[in-house]
Amino acid sequence: MKRYFIATVMVCAWAASGCTEKIATAPDLGFLQIDARTVEVLVPYEDFVDEVQVIGGYGSADDLPFAVLARDFGGLNARPLLHLEDFPTEARVPGTDGVTVTDTDLSFVGGWVLIQFDTLIGSALVPSEIEVFDVREDWHAPTVTWDLAVDSAGDQRPWTQPGGGSTSLVGAGTFDAFIGRLQDDDADLVDTVSIAIDSATVAALGDPASGVKGLLLSVVEPGAFLHVLNVGLMLTTVPSTRPDTILQLPVLMDDLVFMVDPVPTAPAGWLRVGGAPSWRTIIKMSIPRNVDGTAELCGTPGCQVDLTEVDINLAELVLTTRQTESAFQPQGPMTIDVRRVLNPELLPKSPLSESLVPFVENLQPQLFSTEPGKLVLLALTELVKEILADAAETGTVAPTSVALFTVIEPLNIGFASFEGFGGAGAPALRLFYTIANDVGLP
Amino acid sequence: MRLSRSVFLVALMVPGTLAGQSVLGSGGLGLRSEPLDAVQRALGGVGVTTRRAAVLPGNPLASLDVLAPTIAFTAQPQWGKFTVGSERGNFFANRFPVLGFAYPLGTKGVVTLTAGSQFDQNWSVESKDSVDIAGGTVGITDTFLSEGGIVAIQAGWARRWTNTLASGVTLGVYRGGLERSFTRSFDLVAADTIFLANPIAGSTNFGRWTHSGPLASVNVAWDPSAALQLGAAVGWGGTIRVDPEEGFATANRKVSIPLELKVSAIAVLSSALALNAGVSSSNWKNLGDPDVDAVAGGRVLSYGGGMELEVLSFWAGGLPLRLGYRRSELPFRFLRNRVRESVVSFGFTVVLAQALDVPLAALDVAFESGSRNSGNYKESLRRLTMTLLVGGR
Structure with a gap:
């Protein structure tokens, strides 16, 4: 019996050890026909933005843990x-x-x-x-x-x-x-x-x-x-x-x-985030289903790439910082979050989704004073993937609104400003996608 | 002393972290994985003639001499190195090529139920490159991963018609699964050390398939003298269907498996010495699918031989020692080149328990060392096969 017991132990040890198997790798020997290509495309403002709203009044100066004392500071x-x-x-x-x-x-x-x-x-x-x-x-x-x-x-x-x-x-x-x-x-x-x-x-x-x-x-x-x-x-x-x-x-x-x-007036033609009471920028956008393909993908005749048929690796809202009115330039870092507006009809009080960005952007104040014109990249990858997945099912791309706001409202009397429509720094959507052949049988 | 031996054996049978299979299995149905036990491996055999009772897929004759219900379990870690051009690497794998059960029907018959590996499709390749993004360069890693295999589940019956003649048949089905995936991942840090503000999600696409099909075999054994046993087997593979799983829109495939003929002989020169030799042949062409035909190897031949010497005793019984050699051609080409495997082998059997001189449990061990080559792709191969047989050998 003792020997049977030993044999059983060995069999169990054997079987258990087999569960740890992992796959090792060899170099690409050129026999795979996947032909994956990763491409970057920049979608201009007019091709994806339907409407921009800058809405103020979120929170109150009373919510700040300090008070501001100023005289003729930039007016x-x-x-x-x-x-x-x-x-x-x-x-x-x-x-x-x-x-x-x-x-x-x-x-x-x-x-x-x-x-x-x-x-x-x-x-x-x-x-x-x-x-x-x-x-x-x-x-x-x-x-x-x-x-x-x-x-x-x-x-x-x-x-x-x-x-x-x-x-x-x-x-x-x-x-x-x-x-x-x-x-x-x-x-x-x-x-x-x-x-x-x-x-x-x-x-x-x-x-x-x-x-x-x-x-x-x-x-x-x-x-x-x-x-x-x-x-x-x-x-x-x-x-x-x-x-x-x-x-x-x-x-x-x-x-x-x-x-x-004076109380800051609503911006005309540019974006604003922050302040006390806080401002939010609402961007209503329609992700284009088709974008121009690159020469690598299409050759010289050109072609359109259906984004519902590719794998989106990165989608970023590209904003360009702008000099804020001197009286309201941020005095400290601005932490900006992006969330989906769940019920745009209820704006300005629509509920928002969970944060869309993998980590909240922490923007230094000089980006809005002495160093304007810098790019700020807000990741929207999961949102864009979701929109395109829905489009693949329904056949149409549904408009989506996102809200840009400071994580703490209000955070400061100062606010962040970004270029709006019409200039070189207008918001854009940067997409990074991979297109590859289907994985087939050998 | 007995205790220390037990500990040693357990340690020997628990492999460490094993990883991977040969990339030679990337074509056709994969890498041919013959369901042989440790005795056949050690003797360079083809699984047709056996000196001791065994449980072998596709060969119920091997179980005719079992004296009681018997189970057999085989584990097979293998490892090695490959070189292709200037590239070098390692591969590791652990397989379970044979699982079987034999039930004697009196003294002249037996039925078996076995599961044995047929093709292995576990491998992966990886390449690194870079892409330009926003004026910077981002490193990428492409990984193609294949996980799967085909096994044959067979029921067999054999009967000894006379003292020198026996025959058997098996019927069974192929069953298998395969998942192939491609993944492109992006480095967080660009090659020029520009930190990317946002992580780039990887890309993955994959496909899944199942395998199914019938198979059968006919076996004959003839002992023209007490010192010689001859055996032959014909294996029919039918057609293996490769169907995509639901939700994966990929065309299916049907692959006709060719007949395989095996011939083997054992010569018992004395009570302590026996010789074994065998050959198998099949013609892998016109398989019914153009993509598979494109990598089919045509007629492939495998042959091998070995000797068994039993002059020592160990633990509860004799300690047969085995030496062998085998050379095989594999059914599918790799990068348009034939794939050949040649190994030398050594093995032994430890009788773990016996009663009235009848072994009740035994551990067969075989160690093979050799190579697999295809064009400029070369592998050095080490394969350890261990079969635990419990019952009435």
Whole structure:
């Protein structure tokens, strides 16, 4: 029995080992009749684009994790706004005997507005005079614009003066990122400015009856452009239980948004992606079923190649970057995605498909400022294959719309621009396909 | 000591990662793959006359001497190198050319059921090139892959009519499948180191076929003396239909398989020494399909011979040692040239178990070394064949 067992083990080992077989390769000896040829073809704009729409309004400046502060930056003015929450009404005060008590009789004798900037963006490395104003009109953070304090459905209220209404100066200070290096050459950059405010202003800010509805920031120097990351109000108080002591109490802030002037108008004849609120470019296209064959495929008489009968290896939407209006040139990389518009009739609110591109394009900001005219290739291979497969079945190529947009909407106040119809950089469709004989019997 | 021997044998029978077959099988129906066991391989035989009971496809006479229901299983790893011009490479393969069952009908008859390989179509070729894209150059790799083969499933019956004369017949069918594919893949990095923004999808097209057809054989064995056994077999292959699978629009094909005549003899010179010789012939022309006829090899002849010497004992029984030589012509040409194979062989049998001097299980081993040539295409070939036979040899 033991020997039978050994024999069985050997048979099983044998059989199992046979399952690992793989095929090795020999060089092409020239006896195959596949005759595969891979060809590149560029389909011009007019041969595949039916319509281009540039639609704005996706998201809100309120969605950005920062606010923009600018004055005449390429013609752009931007002012942050914020709401103040109620002042604190009590404080925990340590007594002389070491026991901490709650003091509800606080006297505010002054305060500071603390403003934090992004030192990597815009004119942050140039000293700027920052002004803080109070806002005395009701405003609605998700919809506020330069002209309208409230712009919600059924309720539109303009500012009495565009840009925040009638305001009063609360305080001013200079933001200088290099101020620390006046004392120490190795000091880190400073990203915050502290603006002192007096007790009367503090009292007005904390009094609901005073009519103050928030704070507004402005910059004095023309050409300034800053990203405001955070704003805080710190109050100075003298507790009644210990008049010899000064306490600092923070006031919570809410709704850090910004207004811009002018609002970018829809582009005429070129493409736009990004901004805040965001713009999307919708391209409705009809992939041509037949394209001109190359001399390699057709010889001198020429011929048409039916794309439903070839194997598409690569399909790319070729865009040419264009210089964006200076006020709205991107300040950082733009990540652009392409998705199919699933229900074009519902635009601008049509649902979109999964991403069509194998990886999202990350475009550097200089492509839209100092280095325009560069090609951006967005892969649409799977979409084009799907369209042509459907065409092979139905006999007709169905129009398809794709949306170009930033992965995060809104991502930045700046937006990407691409050349539109009529120029050398008009969008094109690049196809890379392989045509081969059928695999037959030897 | 017994344990260490067992471990050695198991290790010997588990091949490593095996890969590929010969590209010589790219024409016609593929590379002829004769369903011979390790004994026939070692003796250079053609599978007609046997000194010991065996289970061979197309030859139920080989099983006439089994004393109990018997199964046989053969595995055959093979490997080698090829050269064609300045190109060199390796090929590896593992096949299972024989699977059989024999059931004795008294002492004079036997029925068999076997599956044996006939043609092998596992091979691939690869070439590298480049194409221009957007002003750059992108490397491409073309791979043509063929996977498939044809086996013969046969039922046989044989009977010994007198002490010196026996005959048998088999009936069966060819069954097989074939998938041939072409794949073009593109490098991610261009030859001039330009990184492509988007990956280029590869291209693949392929076809699938099935094989079917009838076959039959007639076998005769005659022992004119106690020291001599003569045998002959005629194999009829009918027509193999090659039909595309549903969904693959490719024309079908019918290939007429020619009659094959085999003649063999064994001379037992003493209880310890025997000689074996055999020849087979078939005419591969006018096969019914112009494409196949274009690569058909015409009349092909195979012959071989060997000797068996049994003077040693090992484990549970005798240890017969075998030496042989065989030269074969293959039915289909390669690049318009005839394909010839010649091998020398060595083999032995280990009786794994026996009772009352009757072997119950045995392992036959054959190792062949030789070459296959076609024009300037040359292969060095190493082939290990192992047959496990369990039952009543």
